[in-house]
Amino acid sequence: MNLQIAMILGQDGVTNGAIYALLALSILLVFTVTRVLFIPLGEFVAFGALTMAAFQAGKAPALVWLLAGFAVAVAVADVLAAFRNSGRVRFSGAQTFRLAYPFVLGFALYRLPLAELPMSVQVLLTLALVVPLGPQIYRLFFQPIASAPVLILLIVSIAVHVAMVGLALLMFGPSGAKTTPFSEAGLELGPITLNSQTLWVIAVSVGLIVVLYQFFERSVYGKALRATAINRVGAQLMGISPVFAGKASFFLATLIATLSGVLIAPITTIYYDSGFIISLKGFIGSIIGGLVSYPVAALGAVLVGLLEAFSAFWASTYKEVIVFTLIIPFLLWRSLTVRHVEEEE
Amino acid sequence: MMLKKIPAALAIAALASFAGSALAQVKVGVIASATGPTALVGIPQKNTVPLLPTKVGDLTVEYISLDDASDSTASVTAVKKLISEQNVDAIIGPSGSPNAMGTIQFVAEAGVPMLAPVGTAAVVLPMTEQKKWVFKTTQNDDIIAKALVDHMTKAGVKTIGLIGTADPYGENWAKVMAGLTEKAGIKIVASEKFQRSDSSVTGQALKILGAKPDAVLVTAPGGPSVLPQTTLFDMGYKGQMYQTHGAALPDFLKLGGKKVEGTILAASLMLVLPEMPDSNPSKKVASEYIAAYEKLHGNKPATFGANVYDAGLLLQQAIPTAAKKAKPGTKEFRAALRDALEQTKELVATQGVYTMTPEDHSGFDERGREMITVKNGNWALLK
Numbered sequence: 028m029n030l031q032i033a034m035i036l037g038q039d040g041v042t043n044g045a046i047y048a049l050l051a052l053s054i055l056l057v058f059t060v061t062r063v064l065f066i067p068l069g070e071f072v073a074f075g076a077l078t079m080a081a082f083q084a085g086k087a088p089a090l091v092w093l094l095a096g097f098a099v100a101v102a103v104a105d106v107l108a109a110f111r112n113s114g115r116v117r118f119s120g121a122q123t124f125r126l127a128y129p130f131v132l133g134f135a136l137y138r139l140p141l142a143e144l145p146m147s148v149q150v151l152l153t154l155a156l157v158v159p160l161g162p163q164i165y166r167l168f169f170q171p172i173a174s175a176p177v178l179i180l181l182i183v184s185i186a187v188h189v190a191m192v193g194l195a196l197l198m199f200g201p202s203g204a205k206t207t208p209f210s211e212a213g214l215e216l217g218p219i220t221l222n223s224q225t226l227w228v229i230a231v232s233v234g235l236i237v238v239l240y241q242f243f244e245r246s247v248y249g250k251a252l253r254a255t256a257i258n259r260v261g262a263q264l265m266g267i268s269p270v271f272a273g274k275a276s277f278f279l280a281t282l283i284a285t286l287s288g289v290l291i292a293p294i295t296t297i298y299y300d301s302g303f304i305i306s307l308k309g310f311i312g313s314i315i316g317g318l319v320s321y322p323v324a325a326l327g328a329v330l331v332g333l334l335e336a337f338s339a340f341w342a343s344t345y346k347e348v349i350v351f352t353l354i355i356p357f358l359l360w361r362s363l364t365v366r367h368v369e370e371e372e
Numbered sequence: 373m374m375l376k377k378i379p380a381a382l383a384i385a386a387l388a389s390f391a392g393s394a395l396a397q398v399k400v401g402v403i404a405s406a407t408g409p410t411a412l413v414g415i416p417q418k419n420t421v422p423l424l425p426t427k428v429g430d431l432t433v434e435y436i437s438l439d440d441a442s443d444s445t446a447s448v449t450a451v452k453k454l455i456s457e458q459n460v461d462a463i464i465g466p467s468g469s470p471n472a473m474g475t476i477q478f479v480a481e482a483g484v485p486m487l488a489p490v491g492t493a494a495v496v497l498p499m500t501e502q503k504k505w506v507f508k509t510t511q512n513d514d515i516i517a518k519a520l521v522d523h524m525t526k527a528g529v530k531t532i533g534l535i536g537t538a539d540p541y542g543e544n545w546a547k548v549m550a551g552l553t554e555k556a557g558i559k560i561v562a563s564e565k566f567q568r569s570d571s572s573v574t575g576q577a578l579k580i581l582g583a584k585p586d587a588v589l590v591t592a593p594g595g596p597s598v599l600p601q602t603t604l605f606d607m608g609y610k611g612q613m614y615q616t617h618g619a620a621l622p623d624f625l626k627l628g629g630k631k632v633e634g635t636i637l638a639a640s641l642m643l644v645l646p647e648m649p650d651s652n653p654s655k656k657v658a659s660e661y662i663a664a665y666e667k668l669h670g671n672k673p674a675t676f677g678a679n680v681y682d683a684g685l686l687l688q689q690a691i692p693t694a695a696k697k698a699k700p701g702t703k704e705f706r707a708a709l710r711d712a713l714e715q716t717k718e719l720v721a722t723q724g725v726y727t728m729t730p731e732d733h734s735g736f737d738e739r740g741r742e743m744i745t746v747k748n749g750n751w752a753l754l755k
Binding site: 032035036039042043193196201202203204205222291294295296297298300301304305335336337338339340341343344346347 | 407408409411415538564565566567569570571572573575576579582595596598599606627
């Protein structure tokens with residue numbers, strides 16, 4: 028092992044670590060606001076990557092039908108809920124928009140020359156297609172049981188994950204996909220050349236973390252989310268809607284995960300079921316942060332990435348073992364040092 | 373209301389199943405991993421089922437297709453279900469190597485011949501009392517490996533690096549290569565492992581690069597075989613790249629692009645069918661299979677589908693012999709079917725010619741593989 032090898036491994040580790048960090052932050056965000064461990068998060072990484080690849084192949088992915096199906100289900104659920112509450116059927120402008128959105132988008136996708144579009148438009152279309160699924164999933168599966176115990180939320184979360192993986196196979200097929208990189212150029216840094224995609228990943232991750240920090244510190248919506256995370260009942264008493272907080276956190280998490288998928292798609296081959304293992308590593312990061320601390324979670328996730336890169340070099344057969352064993356000392360340390368608080372049920 | 377309907381429904385179901393069993397005299401169970409991590413292999417296999425022979429002599433054959441979701445436990449459940457509920461005469465499947473390994477003891481207990489379209493030779497080697505019931509419809513790793521090592525020797529390769537998946541496929545290849553290279557005087561200077569789901573193999577590639585081998589062999593099934601090769605390419609590795617028959621699918625070319633140009637692999641002739649001389653006996657069978665598959669599904673089958681098709685051909689040939697000894701659906705028929713399969717001689721199939729013996733339940737010889745290279749983004753016969 029010399030400096031050059033260490034630097035290449037470091038670059039590899041930081042690239043993966045940056046993605047894990049983004050996912051760790053998303054998991055943490057959703058968990059603190061809604062108490063849901065968002066296991067289907069990984070699926071959005073895969074959806075983002077595969078949708079991008081489908082666009083570059085000039086095809087509109089079948090995902091648009093899932094979006095449309097969910098939109099119809101959401102509309103039905105909203106109407107039923109309104110009917111149960113007030114005995115009248117009302118359909119607001121926002122609801123009409125939500126129902127019409129996937130159909131308009133789908134129509135546009137089938138008409139546009141997808142493969143010829145500039146990459147930035149493809150990325151935007153990918154986000155426009157995948158991200159609304161997050162709030163829809165919250166509305167359909169988690170909003171009705173928002174006050175259920177954490178364990179039940181976890182079980183539902185696993186169920187949604189399993190269903191989404193099956194649907195992903197149906198929509199995208201079993202073969203993997205890889206997209207073209209954002210740019211071909213590289214950056215010379217001492218003995219190694221930094222891959223341009225690596226720079227993109229790191230830049231976008233750091234950028235997103237800064238934007239998120241500003242959002243939570245400065246904006247009213249960010250503060251509302253933070254308030255819900257700190258004390259759910261208190262926030263509700265202050266007029267913050269838990270439904271809004273839930274949808275907003277799912278929206279943000281899905282956005283980050285989809286963007287992660289778009290970012291790593293040029294680096295590696297993504298299959299319909301690749302997302303889970305990636306988000307699992309982000310999960311280790313958020314566990315290191317004790318499912319409360321954002322900076323520690325991000326650092327922990329980068330640590331996972333680095334550990335993965337170096338253990339792949341030294342003992343490739345045991346790489347996964349080493350990475351996932353990391354969780355045990357941290358759980359021990361956490362359970363020995365942190366004072367236990369009984370959860371308010 | 374609902375309760376009244378149930379007996380009627382049951383009666384209809386019973387009638388239907390009775391009618392079904394009266395028509396179909398031979399029952400064959402098919403287990404394919406149409407979902408889950410091995411779906412890439414299992415889907416063409418499942419899609420091949422409608423192409424299997426439905427009439428053999430004056431017997432009709434019924435196929436019962438089940439999905440094991442790539443899960444070994446589900447494979448065992450499916451096998452038990454096929455045997456106890458459907459009383460099948462033979463089983464084709466499962467798709468995955470670990471899945472097949474797990475089911476051997478159950479098919480042996482029930483005395484049902486199983487035709488496994490899996491990669492690993494461990495399902496039929498070393499031959500045991502239980503494995504007597506298993507037949508394998510793919511090329512054994514050592515046949516492919518021998519072709520690769522021969523090519524390496526001719527090309528003057530002295531040192532190689534291995535990188536393979538950390539699963540039975542990669543493990544078995546590492547074992548086979550260790551034995552063959554020693555005889556050929558080639559040294560393995562690096563042997564690395566990676567996971568199918570890995571998003572980066574930089575560490576492993578660096579290690580191989582550091583060992584400076586003349587050539588590198590990637591031993592991974594399906595799409596994951598691409599990543600190590602493209603990573604090595606990006607790092608500027610200039611030696612010859614070898615792949616196994618696990619890489620022999622359209623995805624390899626699609627995902628690898630320019631970076632896999634010049635790769636050498638040994639695999640089924642199906643990849644280079646138009647280039648094969650008409651004298652090759654398998655050409656006709658394989659062309660027929662591909663045409664039929666394309667007509668039904670609108671795309672070309674991967675070689676994995678052909679392994680199931682071959683299983684159908686083996687059965688087609690063995691059933692008449694067995695039917696002379698006993699009636700389908702009985703223990704005696706299944707035993708006779710196994711004996712008949714074992715006596716298969718010179719059966720021309722899609723990927724080669726089968727000649728089974730009590731010791732060799734795979735039956736392929738060197739006619740079961742061709743040396744292939746990647747040229748201008750397409751498979752080409754290595755000349």
